[in-house]
Amino acid sequence: MDPINFVILASILFAIGAAAVLLRRNAIIAFMGVELMLNAANLALVAFSRIHGEIDGQIMAFFVLVVAAAEVVVGLAIIIAVFRARQTISLDEPAELKG
Amino acid sequence: MSFTTPEIAWAPLAPLIIVLGAAAVAILVESFVRTPERRRSVQLVLSLVALLAAAGTAIVQWTMLDGAGTVVLADMVTIDRQALAWQVLILVFGVLGTLLFASRTRAGEEAFTPLGSVAPGSSEETLARRKGFQVTEVFPLALFAVGGMMLFAAVTDLIFLFVALEVFSLPLYILVALARRRRFLSHEGALKYFLLGAFSSAILLFGAAFLYGATGTTAYAGIAAGIGSATGLDALILAGAVMVVVGLLFKIGAVPFHSWTPDAYQGAPTPVTAFMGAATKAAATAALLRVVYEAFYGLEWELSWLFWIIAIASMLLGTVVALVQTDLKRMLAYSSVAHAGFILVAFAGFPDGALSALPFYLASYGLATMGAFAVISQVREKADDGTVLGEATRLGQWAGLGRRSPLLAGAMALFLLSFAGIPLTAGFVGKFVAFSAAISEGAWPLVLVAVIASAAAAFFYVRLIVLMFLTDVPEGQEDAVEIDFSPLARLVVIVAAALVVLLGIVPGPVLSAFENAGVLLLGAAG
Secondary structure (H helix, E strand, C coil): CCCHHHHHHHHHHHHHHHHHHHHCCEHHHHHHHHHHHHHHHHHHHHHHHHHHCCCHHHHHHHHHHHHHHHHHHHHHHHHHHHHHHHCCCECCCCCCCCC | CCCCCCCCCCHHHHHHHHHHHHHHHHHHHHHHCCCHHHHHHHHHHHHHHHHHHHHHHHHHHHHHCCCCEEEECCCCEEEEHHHHHHHHHHHHHHHHHHHHHHCCCCCCCCCECCCCCCCCCCHHHHHHHHCCCCCCCHHHHHHHHHHHHHHHCCECEHHHHHHHHHHHHHHHHHHHCCECCCHHHHHHHHHHHHHHHHHHHHHHHHHHHHHHHHHCCCEHHHHHHHHHHCCCCHHHHHHHHHHHHHHHHHHHCCCCCCCHHHHHHHHCCHHHHHHHHHHHHHHHHHHHHHHHHHCCHHHHHHHHHHHHHHHHHHHHHHHHHHHCCCEHHHHHHHHHHHHHHHHHHCCCCCCCCHHHHHHHHHHHHHHHHHHHHHHHCCEEEECCCCCEEEECCEHHHHCCHHHHCHHHHHHHHHHHHHHHCCCCCHHHHHHHHHHHHHHHCCCHHHHHHHHHHHHHHHHHHHHHHHHHHCCCCCCCCCCCEEECCCHHHHHHHHHHHHHHHHHHHCCHHHHHHHHHHHHHHHHHHC
């Protein structure tokens, strides 16, 4: 199969992830959208790596994996702190900041 | 199978290693120094020594650098005068920020919550407060953020750019969530900052993947070569370049990527707002300069419209919305959006002058930001029974501040005039050099908009000055505001004010140093 198909798949996944971040009001779902975007980028990197016939892209994907893991730690910590404080993680609910 | 040990030139990385190494040591200090009070002083001394040592090392490197600079870690990091100038600037903000982090009110209260993980108002929180807990982790977090920003200003590879972006962003997300008072606000600001920050870094990464696909490399030099030679891949290259630029514009806080700015600025503890406002903008501008001048220079025609539109939108929206704000921190947040627009004006047509103008602009803007938020941290609300509460950030509460504390009100007026770009302050020189860089490429319509926006912005800066000096304290409100005294915060105010005046009256030496920094980067880029 032509590896360019994987790039197209990655773009579709990226768009789905971006839509989830922008449209969903649940912080966890929005965060999952971000993770989907990062993994779509990974898929694109690996597919391009195959197209170019070198392993640079795969090495980068490893960097991205590590960074994404660190991001999950910080993100979930913040989301849990918010949940403990207000018993909800809806992004519409906290509306103390306006304007 | 044979394995070649990679050659790494450690010496040019010394400032970075000092800061990040000290951050790692500071984490150990967290575990091994038991009493909170001792831990705090150890952390403070360690942070300051590391930051000053790194700044000293960077300055020594500046004087010893021969030629254009050094490329280390297989083209991933370039240490040239441009990078060193930004690194010293970020370290200065780091030192001032650390002093603010350590400042306490007269009653011995810090800006940070005693325990970040417990719910606001819970019994655990009360217990933690009574036991004298302190979140001394803020010092290592700030060190990691400074280290990441220094790296961000020096990277010449897209993947490393992404890694450095996260290294400095992740500590900032946590710091924003740690305010002592109004913790709901702080949590909310952190959540928005985190989600939008992560969103923007994912966009940047996908752009990097596209550029890798089109050119087969992620190194800036290789991308610049690939842009010149690749055929039939224009769409892929352009999409990638725009996404990388958009990811960086999020960090600078330009419209329409500014929506995290007011929330994060208002919700964060004021010392964090000061550090974040000054240093993040500097680091993001440094990275944007480098990626635009070293990788995307060939796309000038295609990218210029993007910078024009975003610069105009940021200046107008930032100014107009700041006019109607009633909260001081929010007003300064929107003013920072307007300043993001002024920064982007210097990018119009990619003039060479931007490389030396923007470090100066960010130095003047960052010092004034540091000083202004340090003043805000000193003006406190007071309850009827005389206990001092959180910061008084409503505009009305600042009425008559000039009578309460001429020193603080005078310093604040100076910082506001510098934001507005009034002559004899650093802000004027900064705006002058940034706009003349844009003029040199014929972008005078953009500069015209910028000058009009500056004039309109002066209105709300001057309004606050009038409020502080020419308005009486409202009847019955005489005891509602208390001027706090923290030696460290006062020190930051005085240093920032002195530097703003100094850079405004004798900008020559600093300007010529940055001029040096601008010319050599282009030499390195070829």
